[in-house]
Amino acid sequence: MLSTVNRVLLGLAGLVLVFLGGAAVAAGAGWPVPSWWLWEGPNDVLLSQADRDRWRDEGWWWPSVIAVLAVVVLLALWWVIAQLRRARLSEVLVDSGDGEGALLRGRALEGVLAGEAESLEGVARAHVALTGRRSTPSARVALLLEPYASPGESLTRLTEEAVGHARDSAGLEVLPAEVRLKSAKHGARRVS
Structure with a gap:
């Protein structure tokens, strides 16, 4: 079970990193990118000033961000504890x-x-x-x-x-x- 979870997590993390890295390299190099791409050019930023200001006044935004980060931290802790658990029967x-x-x-x-x-x-x-x-x-x-x-x-x-x-x-x-x-x-x- 644990090896399956490890493979799935590593595969998903690898796909996300390859996608984000490819998007950054393509946009940074000035290559033509599709309209749905995350970045459009070498001077583009992930979140513009308008995007950052838009979410600041929403009441649900910060509790949602904190909840998602807490879930990510708990899942990461569970994964580390599962790795450290003894595989052999004592x-x-x-x-x-x-x-x-x-x-x-x-x-x-x-x-x-x-x-x-x-x-x-x-x-x-x-x-x-x-x-x-x-x-x-x-x-x-x-x-x-x-x-x-x-x-x-x-x-x-x-x-x-x-x-x-x-x-x-x-x-x-x-x-x-x-x-x-x-x-x-x-x-x-x-x-x-």
Whole structure:
């Protein structure tokens, strides 16, 4: 969700800046511009003295300007806070059977899951990150496979063994996992 919002905001900001920059360059260079263009020539200003005086006496003008700026500031603060929020899950809620539950450190579960994934045949390295909510976590797994490894077999063993054990040991009903596979580079074989 956050990456989609980031892309949309950056795309809109880019379009606005390109449009305004193009308008300023075209008008400043004295190029012929359409009648609806923001500026008409190199000596033109954004708001003329008459435009600035016209809005000064309107009772709704300043409250509207302040409200729009406040909304822009609040949206900018929300965006910055969302960027600083941790993407990784710090703890997982484990059903202990007593109705209270227990908290398991997210890094501990990530380490165990990565260790078990690396012990699978054909896996050179594994990196695991838990995301989501502490009661419904999900895993992002990146596997570096050996050149001889079968991706299908490695994926099946990972989901059945490593992810299955982590799901069962944490007492979770489901543990969705997004797995990215990458092959390790290897030198060419020499035949004599």
